[in-house]
Amino acid sequence: MQQVDVITLGAGGGAYPAAFRLARAGRQVLMVDPKGVMSGNCLAEGCVPSKAVREYAELSRQASRFGLGRSTEIDLAHIMTHKDRVQRTRYTQHAAELEKLSAKLSLIQGRARFQDANTVVVENDSGTKSYRAEHIIIATGADIFVPPIPGAEHCMTSRDLFALNPTMQSLPRRLIIIGGGYIGLETASILHALGSEVTLLEQQQQLLPGIDPDFVAGLTPLLDPTIRMITGAEVASIEPTTAAVLKVSFRTTEGDEVLAADAVLMAAGRHPVIPEGLEALGVQVERGRIMVDSTLRTSVPHIYACGDVNGRVPLFHAAVGQSLTAARNILGGDRAPMDYFDFNSVPTTIFTLPAAAYVGRTRAALQAMGREAIEAAYVFAEDSRAQIYDEPDGELRLFFEPGSLRLMGGWVLGIDAGQLIGQIGLAVSKGLTARDLAAFCDQHPMASEGISKAARRLF
Numbered sequence: 001m002q003q004v005d006v007i008t009l010g011a012g013g014g015a016y017p018a019a020f021r022l023a024r025a026g027r028q029v030l031m032v033d034p035k036g037v038m039s040g041n042c043l044a045e046g047c048v049p050s051k052a053v054r055e056y057a058e059l060s061r062q063a064s065r066f067g068l069g070r071s072t073e074i075d076l077a078h079i080m081t082h083k084d085r086v087q088r089t090r091y092t093q094h095a096a097e098l099e100k101l102s103a104k105l106s107l108i109q110g111r112a113r114f115q116d117a118n119t120v121v122v123e124n125d126s127g128t129k130s131y132r133a134e135h136i137i138i139a140t141g142a143d144i145f146v147p148p149i150p151g152a153e154h155c156m157t158s159r160d161l162f163a164l165n166p167t168m169q170s171l172p173r174r175l176i177i178i179g180g181g182y183i184g185l186e187t188a189s190i191l192h193a194l195g196s197e198v199t200l201l202e203q204q205q206q207l208l209p210g211i212d213p214d215f216v217a218g219l220t221p222l223l224d225p226t227i228r229m230i231t232g233a234e235v236a237s238i239e240p241t242t243a244a245v246l247k248v249s250f251r252t253t254e255g256d257e258v259l260a261a262d263a264v265l266m267a268a269g270r271h272p273v274i275p276e277g278l279e280a281l282g283v284q285v286e287r288g289r290i291m292v293d294s295t296l297r298t299s300v301p302h303i304y305a306c307g308d309v310n311g312r313v314p315l316f317h318a319a320v321g322q323s324l325t326a327a328r329n330i331l332g333g334d335r336a337p338m339d340y341f342d343f344n345s346v347p348t349t350i351f352t353l354p355a356a357a358y359v360g361r362t363r364a365a366l367q368a369m370g371r372e373a374i375e376a377a378y379v380f381a382e383d384s385r386a387q388i389y390d391e392p393d394g395e396l397r398l399f400f401e402p403g404s405l406r407l408m409g410g411w412v413l414g415i416d417a418g419q420l421i422g423q424i425g426l427a428v429s430k431g432l433t434a435r436d437l438a439a440f441c442d443q444h445p446m447a448s449e450g451i452s453k454a455a456r457r458l459f
């Protein structure tokens with residue numbers, strides 16, 4: 001049986017940052033992933049390909065706002081070629097990075113399961129092989145959740161849109177999306193901007209359930225009003241009728257409704273992938289997630305679980321941060337002082353058109369904790385860059401602790417949200433105050449100057 005220092009189950013954002021860090025520190029590391037490549041679902045069908053398509057839609061939206069129109073009809077196949085190219089470029093780049101560390105780090109294609117707390121069995125086309133390791137990082141991510149709705153098998157998923165050579169190569173004229181979370185809202189915005197007629201059905205009363213209702217209420221009016229968004233919708237069935245038409249039946253408090261569509265996207269969430277054999281080891285799993293503390297250790301101390309598999313903040317950069325924390329704790333010998341991942345300072349962006357982003361504790365979280373906040377806002381109507389781009393709607397809002405004026409959280413609704421939230425997140429993570437932000441003279445004419453302008457309003 002081959003012995004290594006560390007094995008990672010998966011080779012995505014929860015795994016490879018730790019694998020590289022540990023290999024550079026001289027540990028012998030093995031990554032196992034059925035895909036046989038690094039980056040997991042982020043590159044295979046998630047963040048990067050979805051944003052490669054999104055930016056086309058954003059350019060198209062901006063072009064029509066400036067009266068530049070569309071020189072040709074939008075050709076989805078052409079956009080998909082661009083998306084595929086970006087994915088292939090990144091796979092090539094990752095292979096080269098892996099090659100440079102090949103003496104210490106390897107990736108094998110296969111599915112791993114636990115035999116005991118230090119042994120994993122890897123299965124692939126060549127058979128099965130066992131490996132022993134002192135430390136194991138579980139980073140098996142998440143997979144698409146399909147609710148038990150009759151006819152759900154007729155729906156496409158994000159995979160049909162964003163995997164390499166995706167099945168979806170032409171725009172559906174009428175698209176129905178089931179689920180008003182991240183994927184549902186982003187895809188609604190993107191495909192609507194490219195020309196589809198979109199109806200989105202969300203089961204809960206609020207879009208983006210679980211996110212600060214005031215933030216969601218601020219985002220919703222920024223989205224194109226011709227996207228039909230129905231909350232409190234209970235989907236009863238999806239039925240194929242004629243060759244290419246699907247009939248979606250649903251119920252709301254207003255009554256029953258049936259809509260026809262050329263495609264239905266199922267975007268009802270993702271669930272963690274728990275590797276076989278884990279629970280027999282006594283690793284605590286609750287509500288389908290591997291339980292970890294902020295050191296990323298599971299209830300079995302030499303086994304770590306990073307990324308979507310622990311369900312804490314299912315975002316790529318959060319997986320990367322957790323993976324690096326686990327690596328530092330392994331290098332430190334799993335002993336005090338341990339390194340802790342700061343789950344509170346992870347920025348989140350919903351890449352709709354326009355985008356919206358938040359970080360730290362915003363109004364609802366602070367109220368739930370019984371804490372007061374001093375708010376400072378900057379509306380984009382007064383921002384020079386927003387005026388240049390003719391995107392005056394939206395705002396940037398900061399939440400400060402009374403007394404210390406320490407920044408506890410913030411949100412950005414509208415222009416450059418995905419960029420601005422990084423700067424606000426850094427300030428939250430470093431414990432900066434309104435005075436620190438107010439004293440910084442950010443660049444003009446960029447929307448980031450709104451951060452210091454908002455803070456200055458408190459003095």
Ligand SMILES: Cc1cc2nc3c(=O)[nH]c(=O)nc-3n(C[C@H](O)[C@H](O)[C@H](O)COP(=O)(O)OP(=O)(O)OC[C@H]3O[C@@H](n4cnc5c(N)ncnc54)[C@H](O)[C@@H]3O)c2cc1C
Pocket residue numbers: 009010011012013014015032033034035039040041042043045046047048050051110111112113139140141142158162183273275276306307308309314315316317318319351
């Ligand atoms: C459409 C879409 C868009 C997204 N957009 C964004 C975005 O814009 N920004 C963002 O931050 N996040 C985004 N995400 C979320 C992001 O993709 C995930 O948070 C991120 O990929 C999590 O990384 P991970 O390593 O935990 O898991 P994954 O990326 O899921 O990787 C897990 C890997 O483990 C492998 N695996 C599974 N079982 C086993 C096993 N038994 N043995 C070995 N390997 C196994 C899988 O094949 C997979 O490659 C998006 C997701 C989707 C679906």
Ligand SMILES: NC(=O)c1ccc[n+]([C@@H]2O[C@H](COP(=O)([O-])OP(=O)(O)OC[C@H]3O[C@@H](n4cnc5c(N)ncnc54)[C@H](O)[C@@H]3O)[C@@H](O)[C@H]2O)c1
Pocket residue numbers: 147149178179180181182183184186201202203204207208209233234235267268269270313314315348349350351
């Ligand atoms: N910008 C980003 O960072 C980004 C983008 C895309 C995905 N992601 C990640 O991927 C994960 C998965 O995204 P997602 O949008 O699939 O999940 P999600 O959990 O964000 O949203 C799923 C939505 O579907 C709804 N739903 C569930 N069952 C339903 C039903 N039967 N009928 C109607 N609605 C139903 C839920 O109430 C929820 O609002 C997210 O949690 C997020 O972490 C992140």
